[in-house]
Amino acid sequence: MTIRKGFSPLLPMHTDIKVLAPMDYHTFRSGLATDKSGTDCIDPLPYFVPLIQSFEKLALGRYFWFILDFPKGKHCASGGDVDSLTPFTNERFSSLEQLQLHGVTHPEDLNKILAFSRFWIELYDGRRAMGDLKVTLFFRMLNALGDYYWIMVQYPEVIMNENYKIVYGLVLVTDISHIKSQGEPMMTILNQKEHICQQFYCLNANTLSQTEFTPPRLTRREKEILQLLTKGHGSKQIASLLHISTKTVDNHRQNMLHKTGSKSSSEMVSMGIRLGMV
Amino acid sequence: MTIRKGFSPLLPMHTDIKVLAPMDYHTFRSGLATDKSGTDCIDPLPYFVPLIQSFEKLALGRYFWFILDFPKGKHCASGGDVDSLTPFTNERFSSLEQLQLHGVTHPEDLNKILAFSRFWIELYDGRRAMGDLKVTLFFRMLNALGDYYWIMVQYPEVIMNENYKIVYGLVLVTDISHIKSQGEPMMTILNQKEHICQQFYCLNANTLSQTEFTPPRLTRREKEILQLLTKGHGSKQIASLLHISTKTVDNHRQNMLHKTGSKSSSEMVSMGIRLGMV
8 A cells, every 4th residue: 555745866965055034023014914814714723633632643743823914913722731841821821912932932042032923924826726835833922930941833734815915824833842942943945846955044143132131120119029029919909018109010010011911910820930030 | 612621730751761783674573463363354554545635734744644554564544744754766666675675774874773673663562552652763874866864763553463452553754854963873762651751872873784775786797787877778779788688687687686675677766766775
């Protein structure tokens, strides 16, 4: 019993090494596909489910997945081991802004990843047959304990609109810390049809400012307030304990919600604990 | 929309590095599961097909797959890019003896791979729930051009008999030469339930004799005969051209069929060309 598929025999894969310039978030977003014509009615999850079901058997290690709404730069579903592999709960993760995910990427890797991502998205843009292109990224991300670990990111399937712009992408993130523990972030693009493999590196990312994307940094006062919130105190009690006004406490709480991208104090407390801030 | 699955949050993976002694083929086979009770009537392919269909989207690079009949040490189906990623045609590969596959493993890696494989098979043996164990091997194999390249081997699904011995295993082999170009062969076993990752190395494999497993080595006379076979000459013509008897030519042909594990002269010629022997 034999089943055939694939390539002309005896044809080797040509490997080409490229260096990209690092990219900030503004440049990354500008010019990306924004038209979503005719796709508003689509729920992407059912389309991706059969493939999602095979992750458990094929992922190389612990993993999570999410569906990225490309025009909105926002997640619309997620699953797998989100709770331990990211600082977010799965519930929160499934509607996260892409910008917030960038906040948990290693600061040395972030602008390289943005450059890599822009490159492959532009390569896909307008391309009618993408099945022959395979994109894999390797970089470091924060886990629930606040430690960086190596992940491998794959985009096994995307949904395009009638203008061949990516609307939804299924993203598989695998913990490969048991296989890779050092080295540089990188990306490979395998063009299976033309037998070309491109490896991408970005060597000078530190020249860019990364303040926009670093994990939330709290002031000493904010940390004190967060600590008291974890103990169940309300604004009035905290004000009394710290000898400041209730209005000041509420101002600090608002600032912290904004900094951590949280919707509620509970989420902020949860993230604070996960990231070792309290 | 969120879908949950997985692990307790905040639990890190414990990594443990082990060193195994290299193992020869005889030791590898002895003591492995041989009972096949109640499975003779099973065709394993339909069971594995849904997973096989997801390989195209999830494999990290070019790939092939095969189903291994464990008790017989023999393939019973194969597909994907066998023709360029191995020295065999897919038709031949789908009924190959395991020993012949070992013949195209890098000689420095072979006895390490046998030790790794014996370890994981014994670990699975009698284990009722294997879904929580993930085995991945990394080593070098010959492609159709006769060059060694790095492969990643996964066993995403197995079929066990009523005594919980592995009868059929689905094997996915991925070309990872675009990601890995140097280093040591290794194996990782991820126990997802107990959050343990074991990394295996085998550092002294060269102390074992490997003559049994090296790719076929032809004598100068055999190569001459093979060369003439590729030009379409028969035994009688070859005998005349080389000034030897037809019987001697036929003896050489028989020996070569045996050495290369080929069923016909055509297959032997095809392998000879693929391996750069002529």
